[in-house]
Amino acid sequence: MSEINRSASKELYNTAKTYFPGGVNSPVRAFKSVGGTPLFIKKGNGPYLWDEDDNKYIDFCCSWGPLILGHNHPDIFNETVAALANGATFGAPTKKENELAAIILKNIPFIDKLRFVSSGTEAVMSAIRLARGASGKSKLVKFEGCYHGHVDSLMVKAGSGLITLGTSSSAGVPEALANETIVLPLNDLTILSDTLHAHFAEIAAVIIEPIPANNGLLLQDKTFLLSLRALCTKLGILLIFDEVISGFRVAFGGAAAFYGITPDIVTYGKIMGGGLPVGAYGASNELMANISPEGPVYQAGTLSGNPVAMAAGIAQLTNCLKPNFYELLASKTLKFVSVINNHARNKGYAFEIFSIGSIFWLSFSDNKRIAAADQINPDMQNFNMLHKSLLEHGIYIGPSGYEVGFVSEAHSEEVLNVASERFCASLDVIFSK
Numbered sequence: 001m002s003e004i005n006r007s008a009s010k011e012l013y014n015t016a017k018t019y020f021p022g023g024v025n026s027p028v029r030a031f032k033s034v035g036g037t038p039l040f041i042k043k044g045n046g047p048y049l050w051d052e053d054d055n056k057y058i059d060f061c062c063s064w065g066p067l068i069l070g071h072n073h074p075d076i077f078n079e080t081v082a083a084l085a086n087g088a089t090f091g092a093p094t095k096k097e098n099e100l101a102a103i104i105l106k107n108i109p110f111i112d113k114l115r116f117v118s119s120g121t122e123a124v125m126s127a128i129r130l131a132r133g134a135s136g137k138s139k140l141v142k143f144e145g146c147y148h149g150h151v152d153s154l155m156v157k158a159g160s161g162l163i164t165l166g167t168s169s170s171a172g173v174p175e176a177l178a179n180e181t182i183v184l185p186l187n188d189l190t191i192l193s194d195t196l197h198a199h200f201a202e203i204a205a206v207i208i209e210p211i212p213a214n215n216g217l218l219l220q221d222k223t224f225l226l227s228l229r230a231l232c233t234k235l236g237i238l239l240i241f242d243e244v245i246s247g248f249r250v251a252f253g254g255a256a257a258f259y260g261i262t263p264d265i266v267t268y269g270k271i272m273g274g275g276l277p278v279g280a281y282g283a284s285n286e287l288m289a290n291i292s293p294e295g296p297v298y299q300a301g302t303l304s305g306n307p308v309a310m311a312a313g314i315a316q317l318t319n320c321l322k323p324n325f326y327e328l329l330a331s332k333t334l335k336f337v338s339v340i341n342n343h344a345r346n347k348g349y350a351f352e353i354f355s356i357g358s359i360f361w362l363s364f365s366d367n368k369r370i371a372a373a374d375q376i377n378p379d380m381q382n383f384n385m386l387h388k389s390l391l392e393h394g395i396y397i398g399p400s401g402y403e404v405g406f407v408s409e410a411h412s413e414e415v416l417n418v419a420s421e422r423f424c425a426s427l428d429v430i431f432s433k
């Protein structure tokens with residue numbers, strides 16, 4: 001396989017660098033960890049992407065999760081265009097907000113009310129304000145390795161001890177704010193229980209990605225999640241499931257439905273907007289009564305519940321409710337992953353793909369990882385080589401070894417067969433070096 005032609009992407013990137021910090025509008029797009037020029041994408045259709053040099057790829061990044069039906073799904077296209085024909089935004093209530101809310105609330109019984117926002121970050125930011133406003137407490141507990149958007153209080157990492165107050169992991173986040181956040185290791189019940197028992201009087205909420213998928217795929221023991229739920233209930237702490245990535249992905253009701261565990265507040269994003277910018281947070285009637293204009297917790301948005309985005313979300317989620325939608329997606333993914341894993345095992349490569357539902361993660365180790373501390377991955381060099389080789393074989397995955405990949409409905413068995421062959425060929429290339 002030869003080096004792919006990136007001349008058009010290179011030229012665009014050079015111009016973009018004069019317009020945007022690092023040439024991008026979100027850091028992970030920059031190919032900083034894998035090296036080389038980020039590909040500028042010209043179009044997508046079904047499971048495929050084309051870059052500005054007209055190279056074609058099977059896409060497993062799927063815009064980092066939203067595209068569970070693949071690119072350019074006809075229902076989403078038609079509904080979005082039809083909505084747009086009536087005007088892009090009004091800043092007044094529209095029927096479509098009710099329609100999308102009804103689809104979600106009818107199928108996710110543990111939330112009574114929602115508020116639509118425009119991104120996952122905004123959903124999380126609003127959910128923690130709700131938790132603090134409703135509880136009158138200010139501290140938050142988060143887990144090392146979970147990402148909750150670029151929310152100030154959650155841009156924190158653990159210090160050196162096991163139970164530590166957060167230290168800010170971004171310039172511009174005051175330490176005073178980081179100090180309101182306690183960072184705990186995932187999947188460690190003893191530390192969790194000790195911390196919550198010691199500090200429950202100050203802790204407004206515990207926030208977790210119930211399926212942590214932003215730092216590798218750190219699947220938690222179900223007993224840990226069940227105990228977390230029980231501890232929060234016992235100690236009067238609100239439990240927030242950040243389901244921006246797992247919501248409508250592993251099941252319509254996300255990880256909460258998948259595991260049968262009910263959070264107090266839930267956040268959604270990515271899939272629910274059908275590729276347009278939408279997020280939401282939801283909870284019981286009682287909790288949501290705290291949100292303005294009903295209650296004292298202020299939260300607003302000029303484009304919240306935007307009718308074009310609502311139309312895309314309605315089309316997307318209606319498709320997700322088709323019979324066996326999630327079963328089919330999971331079985332296709334498992335087959336795809338198994339073919340590659342069998343190849344790696346037969347050849348003795350230190351490589352395994354972990355997956356849940358239609359989410360998968362490439363690990364250069366066969367150790368199952370469940371806590372962020374295990375994530376200090378010595379093998380990013382291998383990932384970077386694999387990423388390069390996959391691009392050369394026409395497979396597009398996110399340009400970071402800590403990111404997961406996604407299979408969409410548009411990835412047919414035929415496409416996945418081609419993709420698994422190319423994956424195996426790429427593994428042969430990098431493990432023969």
Ligand SMILES: *Cc1c(COP(=O)(O)O)cnc(C)c1O
Binds near residue numbers: 119244269
């Ligand atoms: C992507 C993500 C976010 C942030 O969502 P944006 O739409 O990028 O702001 C928050 N939480 C989780 C779990 C995510 O995966």
